[in-house]
Amino acid sequence: MPDDGFGIGAPVKRVEDSRFLQGKGQYVDDIDLKNQTYAYLLRSPHAHAAIYGIDANAAKAAPGIVEIFTAEDFETLGGLPCGWLIHNRDGSPMTEPKHPVLAEGKVRHVGDPVALIVADSLEQAIEAADLIEVSYEELAAVVNMPYAIDGSPALVHEEAANNLCFDWELGDCAATNDAFSNAAHVAKIDLVNQRLVANPIETRAVIGDYNTATGDYTLYTTSQNPHAIRLLMSAFVLAVPEHKVRVISPDVGGGFGSKIYHYAEEALMISASKKIGRPVKWVSDRSEAFLSDAQGRDHVTHAELALDDAGKFLGLRVETLANMGAYLSTFSTVTPTFLHGTLLAGQYTTPAIYVSVKAIFTNTVPVDAYRGAGRPEASYLLERLVDVAAQETGRDPVEIRRLNFIQADQFPYDTPVALTYDIGNYDVTLDKALAAADVPGFDNRKKESKERGKLRGLGIAGYIEACGIAPSAVVGTLGARAGLYESAVVRVNPTGSVTVMTGSHSHGQGHETTFAQLVSDRLGVPFDQINVVHGDTAKVPFGMGTYGSRSLAVGGSALAKAMDKIVEKGRKIAAHILEASSEDIEFVDGAYKIAGTDKQLTFGEVAFAAYVPHNYPFDELEPGLEETAFYDPANFTYPAGTYVCEVEIDPETGVVEVCSFHASDDFGRVINPMIVAGQVHGGLAQGIGQALYEHGIYDNSGQLLTGSYMDYAMPRADNFPQFTVDTSVTECTHNPLGVKGCGEAGAIGSPPAVINAIVNALSDYGVSHMDMPATPEKVWRAIHDNF
Numbered sequence: 001m002p003d004d005g006f007g008i009g010a011p012v013k014r015v016e017d018s019r020f021l022q023g024k025g026q027y028v029d030d031i032d033l034k035n036q037t038y039a040y041l042l043r044s045p046h047a048h049a050a051i052y053g054i055d056a057n058a059a060k061a062a063p064g065i066v067e068i069f070t071a072e073d074f075e076t077l078g079g080l081p082c083g084w085l086i087h088n089r090d091g092s093p094m095t096e097p098k099h100p101v102l103a104e105g106k107v108r109h110v111g112d113p114v115a116l117i118v119a120d121s122l123e124q125a126i127e128a129a130d131l132i133e134v135s136y137e138e139l140a141a142v143v144n145m146p147y148a149i150d151g152s153p154a155l156v157h158e159e160a161a162n163n164l165c166f167d168w169e170l171g172d173c174a175a176t177n178d179a180f181s182n183a184a185h186v187a188k189i190d191l192v193n194q195r196l197v198a199n200p201i202e203t204r205a206v207i208g209d210y211n212t213a214t215g216d217y218t219l220y221t222t223s224q225n226p227h228a229i230r231l232l233m234s235a236f237v238l239a240v241p242e243h244k245v246r247v248i249s250p251d252v253g254g255g256f257g258s259k260i261y262h263y264a265e266e267a268l269m270i271s272a273s274k275k276i277g278r279p280v281k282w283v284s285d286r287s288e289a290f291l292s293d294a295q296g297r298d299h300v301t302h303a304e305l306a307l308d309d310a311g312k313f314l315g316l317r318v319e320t321l322a323n324m325g326a327y328l329s330t331f332s333t334v335t336p337t338f339l340h341g342t343l344l345a346g347q348y349t350t351p352a353i354y355v356s357v358k359a360i361f362t363n364t365v366p367v368d369a370y371r372g373a374g375r376p377e378a379s380y381l382l383e384r385l386v387d388v389a390a391q392e393t394g395r396d397p398v399e400i401r402r403l404n405f406i407q408a409d410q411f412p413y414d415t416p417v418a419l420t421y422d423i424g425n426y427d428v429t430l431d432k433a434l435a436a437a438d439v440p441g442f443d444n445r446k447k448e449s450k451e452r453g454k455l456r457g458l459g460i461a462g463y464i465e466a467c468g469i470a471p472s473a474v475v476g477t478l479g480a481r482a483g484l485y486e487s488a489v490v491r492v493n494p495t496g497s498v499t500v501m502t503g504s505h506s507h508g509q510g511h512e513t514t515f516a517q518l519v520s521d522r523l524g525v526p527f528d529q530i531n532v533v534h535g536d537t538a539k540v541p542f543g544m545g546t547y548g549s550r551s552l553a554v555g556g557s558a559l560a561k562a563m564d565k566i567v568e569k570g571r572k573i574a575a576h577i578l579e580a581s582s583e584d585i586e587f588v589d590g591a592y593k594i595a596g597t598d599k600q601l602t603f604g605e606v607a608f609a610a611y612v613p614h615n616y617p618f619d620e621l622e623p624g625l626e627e628t629a630f631y632d633p634a635n636f637t638y639p640a641g642t643y644v645c646e647v648e649i650d651p652e653t654g655v656v657e658v659c660s661f662h663a664s665d666d667f668g669r670v671i672n673p674m675i676v677a678g679q680v681h682g683g684l685a686q687g688i689g690q691a692l693y694e695h696g697i698y699d700n701s702g703q704l705l706t707g708s709y710m711d712y713a714m715p716r717a718d719n720f721p722q723f724t725v726d727t728s729v730t731e732c733t734h735n736p737l738g739v740k741g742c743g744e745a746g747a748i749g750s751p752p753a754v755i756n757a758i759v760n761a762l763s764d765y766g767v768s769h770m771d772m773p774a775t776p777e778k779v780w781r782a783i784h785d786n787f
Contacts, residue, residue, distance in 0.1 A: 006520050006527035011674035016512045025251040028205035028220050029283050036207070037066050039269060039282040040125035042115040042132055043291060044107035047141040047363040047702020048154065051105055051134060054115060059131040064124030067276050068132070069116040071102040074271060080262055081236040082328040083228075085479035086166045086337055086359070094166035094359070097157040099327040101237070101264040101271075107136070108156055108326035109363050110703055111291025116268055118280055141363040141702035145300055145321040148360050156326055156361035163361045165324050166333070170341040171354035171417055179315025179352040183306035187389035192771045193377045195298040195323070195696035197712060198370055200507075202253025203284040204293060208269030212277055216244050217270050223249040224259045224505050225545020228482065230537050232262040232330070238271070245270075249535040252507035256686070257369040258293045259507065260547050261330035265292075290707045295696055296370020298323035299336065299377050305350075305385045311395050313404045315352040316344060318381065322359045325366035332368040333359065338478055339374030339466070339548075345415035346382045347426045347462045347640060348404040353416045363702040371686055372744040373548065375465040376751060383461040383752035387759065388768060397460050397756070398439075402430065412733075419466060421638045422733045424666060426462065429728050430642040433460075433664035436724055437644035445646070455649040456659075457761025463749035464640040467549035467741030470633030485632035486550070487541040488558040490519070490566050492625040494611035496604030497529040503543010504555030505534050508682075509743060510675045511551060517671055518556060518737075522563045524590015524603055541628060549741030552671065553637045553732065560736045561629035569625060570606045576617040577601060577609060637732045637740040641665035645753040649761050654780030656692055656758060663725045663749065668732045668740035676742050680725050683746020689715035690747075691754035695773050713773075 006012055019025050056068045079098035086094045098104075103112050115132055119125035140154040148156075148163040156163055180186060207220040217240070223229050226247040234242040252259060269280045284292065299320050306315040322336035341355040390397045406413050408425045415421065442458050449456035469475060472483040487503040498519055504511060516530040533539055543555070567587050574592035575582040578599055586593045593600040601609075609616065610625040646660045663680055670676050693713035697705045706712040731738030751772060758774050759767055767782050 004527065006517060008517060008521045008671050010517065010672065012513055012517055012527070012672055014510045014513045014675065015516070016510065027202055027251050027253060028207060028222050031207060031220055033207065033209055033279040036279040036281055037118050037120060037276065038122040038125055039272065039280050040117045040122060040129055041113045041265070041282070042117065042129045044103065044110060044112040044114055046107055046136055046138050047110050048139040049107050049136040050139060051103060051107065051114070052137060053135040055133040056115065059117065059128040062124065062128040062131060064120040065128050066118045066120065066278070067272070068128070069102070069272060070114070071100060071104045074101055077101055077267060077271060078237045078239065080264060081232050082333060083330045083481050084334040085481065086168055086333045087479065088167045089169045094333060095160045095164065096328060097159055101267045109365050111365060112326065113264055116272060118272055118276060141700070143362055143364065143698050143700055143702050145323055145360045145362065148362055149358060156363055160361050165328070165359035165361055167356070167358050168337050169354070169356045172352060173354045176315045176317055176352040176354035180304070180306045180317065183314055184309035185307045185393055187305045187307070187385055187392055188303070189381070189385050189388050189769060190302050191381060191384060191769065193297045193299040193301065193380055194772055195367070196296040196370055196690055196694050197290055197696050198256045198258035198293055198296060199714060200254030200256055200258060203286060203289045204259065204263065204265065205283040206265045206269045207279055207281045208271070208273040209279040210270065210274035216246065218246045218248065219266055219270050220248045220250070221266050222252050222259050223247065224252070224255045224507055224547055226505065226535055226537050227503060227542050228545055229262050229266060231482070233267055237267045247537045249505060255507045256371040257296065257373060257547060260545070261294055261368055287708055290704060290712070291365060294329045294366050294368035295325070296367065297377060298367050301381050303381050303385050305389050307389055307393065311393060311400050311403050313348055313350040316350050318344060318355040320355070320357045322357055323364065323367050324359050324361050325364045326361065327366050329366040329368035332366060335369045335374045336377070340378050342417045342419050343375050343378035343464065343466060344382060344417055345419070346379065347406060347464050349406050350404070351416060355417070364698050369547065371683065371747040372465070375744065376687070376748045379461070379463040379748050380752045383463070384755060384769065387756045391768060398430070398434065401462060402427065420635065422635060423730045424638060424640050425728065425730050426640060429640065429664040429666055430462065432726055432728060433642040433644045433662055436664065436726060437646065437660065437662040439644065442646070449648050453651070455651055455761040457647050457649070457757040457759070459645045459753045459755065459757025459760055460642065461749055461753035461756055462640070462642050463745065464638055465549070465744060465748050466636035466638060468553040468633050468637050469548055469550065470554070470636060472632050482544065483632070484544055485630050486554040486558045487543040487628065487630045488555065488562045489541050489626065489628045490559065490562040492566060492607045494608055496525065496607045498523065498525050499531045499533060500559060501533045501540040502555050502559065503541055503545065504551040505546045507546065509546065509551055509679070510672070514552065514671050514675060515556065515559060518559055519563065522560070523566065549743040552737065552739045553735055553741050554631060554633055556737055556739060557633070557735045558629050558631035561631055562627045565627035565629060566625060569621065569627065570603065572617065572621055573606050573609055574601050577615055634734045637668065637735065639665060639667050639740040639742060639745055641745060641749060643749040643753040645750070645757040647754065647757040647761055649758070649779060651783050654776035654778070654783065656774055656779060658688060658719070658721055658754065660721050661723050661750070663723065663746060664728065665725070665742065665745055666728045666730055667742040669729060669738035670727055671739065673727070676727065677725050679742045680746045681723055683744060684723055684750050685715055685720060687747040687750030688720065688754055691751045691772050691774060693773050
């Protein structure tokens with residue numbers, strides 16, 4: 001590693017922030033093409049209605065209108081594909097209705113697109129939309145999941161009987177039932193993991209540009225995985241050769257999962273551009289985003305935990321209803337199944353687990369992965385249930401967890417829900433969290449709060465997550481319709497500077513910094529001579545993008561493999577020039593040396609020789625110094641940790657204040673501790689936001705009641721304390737970097753910690769559970785209804 005403070009482990013400031021802070025980032029909305037038009041989508045005001053006619057004649061005659069499209073204009077387009085096929089417990093495939101790019105004969109949620117208006121200006125398109133007359137016959141809406149599958153006469157899709165998408169199971173039902181029959185105590189909980197709206201700071205935006213001379217399509221889009229969008233769009237929607245489609249995803253202002261998916265607007269803009277022969281630009285406004293971006297969570301769950309008389313966990317049973325919304329989004333089906341059920345072992349040695357999940361269609365916005373994607377739902381139900389078990393059996397919440405931990409000498413550990421944890425040490429993160437949060441001093445702080453008329457509570461939660469979904473061969477057998485590897489190209493330029501092209505995508509993670517640190521550390525190249533390129537399918541190798549905390553564990557590992565190839569080729573070049581055997585050449589501190597001598601060539605000298613090959617082993621090597629690598633993980637990585645939350649409640653108002661929050665995490669090897677801390681802080685903000693504030697609420701007619709920031713409560717900076725975070729290290733055993741992933745941990749571990757703290761504070765009032773969000777009204781009613 002170069003001794004310049006830029007290698008692995010250094011808290012390097014993010015290089016990309018310079019352009020962002022100066023307002024010089026380039027987002028899709030900053031891009032304007034020659035002769036560009038502007039698009040507006042007329043969306044359904046009804047959650048469920050038949051369409052009997054669309055009259056756009058008056059709108060077409062309006063000033064500036066280029067064209068107006070309805071579903072019949074895009075009859076040749078395929079439906080938006082779902083990326084994961086789930087099978088029912090009887091082995092039959094899930095029900096997979098078509099997801100049209102524009103509503104075909106029926107609308108199925110408020111915001112379902114009905115017509116596309118293209119004009120010379122956005123204002124003209126909006127004005128023309130008011131002139132379109134749509135003849136609707138409103139139908140009964142399906143909103144409530146239990147009613148949707150048990151008694152509702154209304155169907156979201158005629159082919160989905162009882163509005164059921166799939167009925168899935170995992171685990172050994174018989175063994176789990178046996179465990180319960182031998183239990184000394186059974187703890188039970190019914191809970192709701194409420195619907196959330198992602199709300200990245202940048203709304204989605206798309207520009208479609210069809211080249212009439214070449215027949216090429218170029219799509220600019222706010223996507224987390226441009227290659228996947230190109231694949232899905234070319235193969236399933238446009239039905240054109242993939243090389244004819246270029247997807248560019250420039251700077252993207254956050255995603256949290258909501259920008260992974262292939263959306264109708266992407267196919268619509270690029271198809272409309274072909275029809276009119278001009279570029280077409282669409283930018284969502286915030287109100288539109290509430291009705292068109294895939295939303296998150298929305299589980300209704302009953303869970304039971306069986307314990308013996310010593311407090312050891314014997315079995316876990318979970319029944320969940322998972323809301324799919326009106327259509328299947330790209331990864332909607334894997335979120336409540338393989339990203340949820342497989343994590344129900346948590347950090348514990350529970351020997352028997354059985355989970356069943358029924359996925360339900362409703363007349364609401366589609367639901368898909370949102371920061372954490374199934375793992376927050378699993379951790380929340382498990383950690384709430386463990387607290388209930390502790391309360392009911394009179395055990396300390398810390399000690400009941402410690403009693404049931406997987407021990408450090410038990411790894412690798414096979415869980416009863418199909419995963420093999422490679423490494424971990426849960427006692428270490430627990431101990432560090434308890435110490436940092438000063439848990440022994442809690443009683444004094446609680447007494448002081450009581451003297452001021454306040455209630456104080458302490459909540460503890462552990463979590464484990466699975467990152468970097470893998471390997472491709474396994475997930476393929478489980479229904480994945482894509483590979484889950486990652487790619488990297490390392491191009492060493494003649495002067496020794498390096499360009500990295502990665503299939504991962506950065507939308508706030510800091511890849512341009514972290515990946516450059518990896519290169520500087522491995523190759524000894526100065527940090528400021530490394531450039532990281534991503535987001536353009538014409539420039540970077542085919543990759544699967546960024547989601548599921550996979551970028552470093554998968555994308556970084558691909559980069560490490562490519563650098564290994566660079567080092568080996570450089571070794572052979574150096575051996576030829578130095579007239580030595582390649583086995584005698586060492587690569588140390590950015591130089592190739594003959595072992596035991598002072599003869600050496602710098603990395604830059606070897607790079608120059610590769611491109612100016614006057615003295616070169618042509619019989620062994622081609623000129624140039626550029627290598628490509630693909631990395632397909634052997635397993636998930638398994639970050640884990642313990643979070644401790646302390647709250648104070650005003651019983652007169654029900655307002656909850658988070659007084660302190662400590663996160664102790666094990667992310668494996670840490671490349672940039674400052675970026676890791678930032679990722680944890682962001683996750684904590686979102687997790688606490690879910691616990692206390694956020695809730696996407698639909699009424700019985702399918703109208704979104706929380707469709708703006710007037711009604712959807714977003715957390716603010718003054719809602720949070722000064723977070724304290726620390727990390728422990730057990731290095732991942734199966735990737736070359738020893739890293740695990742950190743982007744979602746904060747959002748996974750924090751909701752149960754907050755709710756556990758609130759329930760602890762209210763325990764004297766007989767409160768044993770409270771569904772999220774714990775709003776002031778809900779808390780106040782819990783106090784006064786039990787007073």
